[in-house]
Amino acid sequence: MAVFSLAVTGYFVGQYATAGLQTLGAQHVGLASNYAQRALPIQLAFYLHIVFAGVALSVGPFQFVRAIRRRWPTLHRWIGRTYVLAIAVGSVAAFVMSFVSQAGLVGLFGFGSLAVLWAWTTYRGYRAIRGRDVAEHRAWMIRSFALTFAAPTLRLWLGLLIGAQALVGSHATDQQMFDNAYAAVPFLCWLPNIVVAELMIRRRNLPGLRFSSGAGQVRSQVRATPVPE
Numbered sequence: 001m002a003v004f005s006l007a008v009t010g011y012f013v014g015q016y017a018t019a020g021l022q023t024l025g026a027q028h029v030g031l032a033s034n035y036a037q038r039a040l041p042i043q044l045a046f047y048l049h050i051v052f053a054g055v056a057l058s059v060g061p062f063q064f065v066r067a068i069r070r071r072w073p074t075l076h077r078w079i080g081r082t083y084v085l086a087i088a089v090g091s092v093a094a095f096v097m098s099f100v101s102q103a104g105l106v107g108l109f110g111f112g113s114l115a116v117l118w119a120w121t122t123y124r125g126y127r128a129i130r131g132r133d134v135a136e137h138r139a140w141m142i143r144s145f146a147l148t149f150a151a152p153t154l155r156l157w158l159g160l161l162i163g164a165q166a167l168v169g170s171h172a173t174d175q176q177m178f179d180n181a182y183a184a185v186p187f188l189c190w191l192p193n194i195v196v197a198e199l200m201i202r203r204r205n206l207p208g209l210r211f212s213s214g215a216g217q218v219r220s221q222v223r224a225t226p227v228p229e
Contacts, residue, residue, distance in 0.1 A: 002061035008152045013054040028175065034102040045096040052090035053151060059083050060145045084126050091119035103183050110186020118147040139206040146197035147190055154189035158182065
């Protein structure tokens with residue numbers, strides 16, 4: 001997962017550093033054509049999202065390395081702080097971008113929901129560790145990274161959906177096949193991820209989702225001595 005995350009960051013983030021949006025848009029590189037003629041604040045949000053989402057995707061896998069948590073807890077904390085800060089900026093930028101998504105209203109609701117949940121799950125993970133609730137922290141950070149990993153899964157789904165169109169003998173152009181595939185990914189890129197995250201949380205016997213404080217109070221009363229961070 002770490003290798004895949006770094007590969008996606010290096011390639012898909014690096015491509016936007018090779019030239020300006022206008023040039024990249026004319027070459028139909030990634031999503032550049034959708035943002036090349038947008039207002040300056042939208043273009044700024046685009047670049048902020050690329051940079052800070054790339055940082056979150058790069059450092060995120062290393063939060064789960066047990067050796068780092070046990071042997072170098074200070075390094076683990078700084079990785080976490082970098083991750084939280086990157087998402088604080090990247091999620092706001094993503095929410096702004098969702099209003100001009102190439103996928104239209106589906107993109108607004110799909111990517112907009114992703115941005116909000118990305119920020120919320122990360123905040124819950126940060127708040128849990130500030131309260132010394134390590135199990136709750138681990139559960140929320142699994143959810144958070146599942147949403148961070150939407151960037152690689154989006155690319156996987158695009159490849160699969162474009163390939164499926166080619167296999168069935170679609171007469172659409174390459175751009176039309178991309179547009180068709182992109183219209184499906186605003187929800188598809190993150191909903192399966194969060195389902196897998198919940199299965200992982202249950203398998204590790206970590207706290208599940210709850211919507212009242214009572215459950216947390218009961219669990220905290222029966223919990224044994226706190227686990228070191």
